[in-house]
Amino acid sequence: PLHDYATAALNAGKEEDLILALKALGNAGRPASIKLIMKVLPGLSSVAPELLTKVQADAVMSLRNIAQQDPSRVQDIALGIFMDQKQPPDIRMLASVVLLEAKPPLALLATVAEALSQESSLQVSSFVYSLMKSLSRSVAPGHKTL
Secondary structure: OHHHHHHHHHHHHHHHHHHHHHHHHHHHHHHHHHHHHOOOOOOOOOOOHHOHHHHHHHHOOOHHHHHHOOOHHHHHHHHHHOOOOOOHHHHHHHHHHHHHHHOOOOHHHHHHHHHHHHHOOOOHHHHHHHHHHHHHOOHHHHHHOO
């Protein structure tokens, strides 16, 4: 029923209902919702440029809980959004949060670090650097590998 509600909101262009559905899908954290979320993600669909940045941001953040069950797929999606410099800085920063919370392997962290060295947006590079630095100092067992 939740997928039907989200699809109806997307087709009707009701952004408030779509935000509510995306938040509910994110809270559920089911990998089956990725296909529907990808219809709203920036850079991955033709509908996304027509939506508000708030809707796109909620779509990116809805991937956070899904990353616990399907981290590799979420990492691929978040990395694609993060690397696309055509996206707004706030969307790219949220994608980096999702990416780094999905416990990426060392090779993916090296890719992000290399992308930061060539980053044109000072806002994005400063945010991601600070986030990586804080996660590296974290004593939480879940962040030990970072």
